Structures are given as structure tokens and as C-alpha cells.
Amino acid sequence: MALTFKQAVALYGRDDINGLASSTEGYRFLLLRSLSRYEHLAEIALGHNLDIEEVGKRVLFEYIYDSDIDTKSIEKIIRQIFARERRIRAHAETHLIGELYKMQEFNWGGLHQNSLDKTIVNNYVKKVLSYDQLNSHIEDELLTSMRGYVRCSWYNHWTSIIIEDIFKEHSAVLPAVGLVKKIDFFVRSVPFDLKVTYLPEGFVKIKRREDGERPELTLLKQQARRASIAIPSKMSDSDLLAHLWTVVADQPDNTSRTLAASLRAYRKKLVDEITQDPDELIKWLYENQGERRFDASNRIFLVLVNESNFFDSWQLKRNRALISKGISEYLNNSTTSIGRDSVFMWEGEEYKSKADVIIVRHTQL
Template identity: 40%
Template sequence: MTKKDFAYWKKLHDGDDLTEFNTNSTGQLWLKIKSITRKELLSEFTARLCLNLTSTTLSGQFEELFCLLETNSSQSHQQLDAYIREKNLQQLQELDQEALVSELYKLKTFEWGGDYQNSLDKYLVSHYVKVISSYEVLISKFETEINRAVQGYVLNSWYNHWSSILIEHLFKAHSSVLPAVGQIKSVDFFIQNLPFDLKVTYFPSEYLRLKRREKELPVELTFLKQKARELSVNFDKSAKSSEIYYEITEKLKDRNDELSLGVLDQIRSQNLTIVGEAQQNSKNLIKWLYENQGEMRFGSENRLFLVLIDTADFSSSWKLKRNLDLLAPAINSFLNSFSSKPTSDLTVNFCYSGKSQTFTALSDVIFVVK
């Protein structure tokens, strides 16, 4: 039998094999120690316990402290929890929540300004650097395209970063949550010693399309084009799909007659039925989210999904990231009732394209609906 020492837990963590951490107190202790493995934190924590570490490197001190603390795991958990909660309280007090929310409300539109998926630099290289040989043409693109792409990328990334910090603090302020003080790969916080990675997302458009197809409902854009022709609503047929969708829906809203609004209401009603079914049986959505994650960011760790939905306009769901009136009650309600959830309700099994094994994780979803 393999000895479950420091190297054992390190190998599991480095290999993204986190399942055993869910049920093993020593593994959870390893994660908590890793969360304070920063020079100033380790120094402060060990000084409080009157421990003298002889190792001179952080990695060495991490292993040395683990070996010392695992001899009395129960007491060590209590000591670590108390220290981590103290540091978390300091961090919470340093954040001016109201001021941050006010800053986030200054962003009026959420447009990336390009069709890149993961990397702005790859987008710029593939669309401009390697395509345009003329210096003058390239310079002209700064006025019409490149500045807009860069500005959109920076503004949206800024909004996502600071709204994520705001949301994480809502979780970390709850008494049942023990945060990872320092960053740990695949762990944002613990709920009743279970490690979770928080994922803030919107109701996935691809999942919506899948469920519409399963219900034999028409593709939204196809349906809108058909209805536009029936109602004599002109649109630019050469535009991008997203632009055609926007043009038709806006023109139908502007006409504001019974037939036009009925088209939009029909799509909205169908989509809200799918959302309602996902809320009633969230495991289907969770499984889909795991199985359709990006290859570069693949992970099988425990995940807590915060799904934001503006039922009046799905494309405006990004605004809910700063809406504390909706976020806080939904998050606190979930955390208040978490202790009553059996592990079987959290367990999800999923497969991933290109990988032979079946993965198992603990996961749940919080729906924030406007």
C-alpha cells in the first residue's frame, strides 16, 4: 500500500487528481498548508505555534511543516482554520465593496471587439501581423479596428477580474467558507473542508442550442429570419450572424406591435422553459459544463458554478456580476443549506473528448436569476 506522505499528496495535486482530497483529512490538511505557503504567511504562522523550520526554501518549509502538523491532524486543522480566517478577515476589511461596485457600474457595454477566443495576441497576429504586408494599411487599422479590439479586451478583462474578486468576497464572508489565503491551483475555498474551484459563468448558448434541438425547436436565428420575411422586416443578409440576430430583434422591438413582440415572446418562453428544466435538474447542466470546457483549461477538480441569467435579455447577464442585491442572497442561501446536501447529490461523473477515463468530481450550481 502506498504511503500517504507529503510526496503522495503532491503527486495527486500536481497530476490534477483531486478526488481523494474530498474524503481524506490529511489531504485536506496538505491543501490548507499549501494555501499559506508564502514567505510572510509561513513565518507568521510558525512563529505563533513556536515552530522552528530548518529548511531554507519555501518548498522545503511546506514539506517540513506538513510533516510536523500531520502528527496531530485534528488540532492542526483547528490551528490552520483559525489563522486562515484571521487573514481572510483582514482581506475582507481591506476591500471597499461599495466603491468597487460603483466602479464596475461605469462599464456600459460589454464588447470584446474581436472574434478571438482565448488570446488577444494570437488574434492580432493571425488577423493583422501575418496577413497584412503593407505598413500603411496596417497603420490604418489602428484607427478602425485594432484600437477597438484592444480597448474592448482590456475593459472586459478589467470588469471580469474585479467582479470576480467582488463575488469571491461574498463567498469568503460566509461563516461556512474557509478561503485559500494564497492561490492554490484548482482551489478557491473550502466548504466544510471540501475544496472547490469557483466558476462564474452565464447560461451557455451552446447548451441552449442543444436543448432546443432536442426539443425539435428551430435554431433561433433561422426562426427570426423566417419571421422577419413574413413580417416584411428587412435586414442585412451579408452581415455576421450575431449582427443579423441583433438587427432583427431590435427592429421587432421597435415595431412594438402584437405580431413582432409575439415572435420575441415565443423565443423567450421556449428558452425560459429550458432554463427552468436546468434549475430543476442541474446535474445535466453541470455534466455538460465539465464535458465542454476548453481543452487548454481542462480540469476535473470540484467546481461550484455560479450561473448568471437575465431572463429579459440573456446578453445582458454580464451586468449581474455587480448586482449585489441579487448575488448576495442567492450565495448566502446556498451556503446556509450546504450542510444538508448529501455527497451523492454533489457527485458528477463525466467524460472528456480525447481522454479515455471517466472523471468524478463534486459539484453544484447556484443560479442567480433576474
């Protein structure tokens, strides 16, 4: 039985993207949903001689869904629209990448992504009683933090667009040209949400514990004391780990160098294991996503790894040539189907999705 527009909307409202994508009508619905801006829908309609003069904007989506415009025609217009929009971005891309390379530090300034309002309210609005003291905090702390927050947000925004375009330009990929929840593109008719990330510190901790290895931070603190290296008291554990790793690795004594080499070798071995079998990392990434952003959508995790300095992996987001090579190799080698069947738990409930990991590694000469 054909999927009606009302049924498709209900599935979409329940976030059952895989349920939609599993049928021809549902896949067609998702394609049209990604084109739901009025000008795009009107372009499809007019291109197929549909009279939409009497059709209201709110019902145009349903009107086209109920028409006889086939899936291939919709895919074709999507590629045409993307090509037009991509030409504009491509013209400015070389300059943009040059600007991104000016970013020398990636520091949110304590104003964590997706919690800006909460951080300001909790740390300033609700705590400070003096107007003069509030102004002092703004000048001495908040403006500096805001500067870091805006820079990091800017960097993430534009590097994400560049990386998405790399995927969308590949012949196996059909772009989602408009905003459609949990879908950045389709790979051989399967919808995927793209997540760009790095080797997760939490995953490293778990794997070291499973392998009987002591925590990295513990080992680095011990060596810092032996080598009379100052251990900052006000750093978070994540910042302290990166700091001590760098300082210990710079020491000339054999013990420090041996420890740094051992920690680096373990991480490289872990990346090798993930490359061979990413299932455990996929499960960890789903089960450790932020509560506010939880979903079980199909995902491609692009994991960027700077093997010279794991804590500088953020710099690879602007390395278009390296990322393009990794994405192309992955898509070219996946000639039939994309994604691994994944099962994970969230708050006691089991979820299923399709997901995969693309590892992009870089070792500086």
C-alpha cells in the same frame, strides 16, 4: 498509513484534488498549499513557536506539513488572513461597484479572451505586408478592439473578486487565500473552483432541438424578412441572434411580439428545469469547456440570468445584493453536503467530479 509530503505533492501534480481532499492529511496539504506564500507560512510557524531560522524558503512548506500543527489551527489562520485582506477590499467595494456600473457595453472587440496574442498575430502580423497599412489597421481597428478587450477584462476581474468574496464570507466556506490550482474555496472541507457564467447559447440550441423547436436564429430571420427588418451580413451568429431578438421584440405588430414572447417563455421554462435538476447542464458545461482550460475539478457554476434581456446577463455580475442573496440561500439550504456527483466524457475518457449550479435570476420591473 499517513500520507507523506512527497505522496501529497505527487497527487497534487497529477491534479488529483479529490484524491487529496478525501483524506485528512490530503485536506491539510491543500490548506497549506493555499498558504504557500512565504509570509503566510512563516506566520503559521511563528504562531506555533516553530523555529524556522535555519529552514530555507523552499522547504518551509514541507517543514510545516511534517510538524504537529493541526488542521483546525490552519483553518483558523486562513480565516484570520482572509479577514485582514477582506477588510481592505471591503473599504473600496462600494466605490468599485459604482465604477463597474459605468460599463454600458460588454464587447471584446473581436480580440477574444485568452487568445489575444493569437488574434493579433493571425490577423495583423502574418497578413499585412505594408508598414503604412499596418499602422492604419492599428489606428482604425486594433486600438478600438484593444479598448474593448481591456474594458471587458477589467470588468470580469473585479466582478469575479467581489463574487468570490461573497462566498468566502459565508460561515460554511473556508477561503483559499493564495493561488492554488482549481480551488477557490472549500465548502465543508470539499474544494471547489467557482465558474461564473450565463445560460449557454449552445445548451439552448440543443434543448430546443430535443424538444422539436426550430432554432431561434432561424425564426428571427424569417420574422425579420416578413417585417422588412434589415439583417446585418457581417455579424457573427451569436451577435446576430442578440441583435435580431432586440429588434424583433421592439416591433409593434402582433406576430413579432408573439415570437419574442414565445422565445422568452421557452428560455424561462428551461431555467426552471435547470433549477429543479441541473445535472444535464453540469454535464454539458464540463464537456463543452475550452480545450486549453480543460480540467475535471469540482465546480460550482453560478449561472446569471437576466430574464428581461438574456443577452444582458453580464450586467448581473456587478449586482452584489442579488448575487449575495442567491449564494446565501444556496449555502444556507445545503446544511450537510455540497455538490452533486457528476460523470462526463472528454475525448473518449470518463471523468468524475462534484459540481452544482446556483441560478441567480433577475427580472427588471
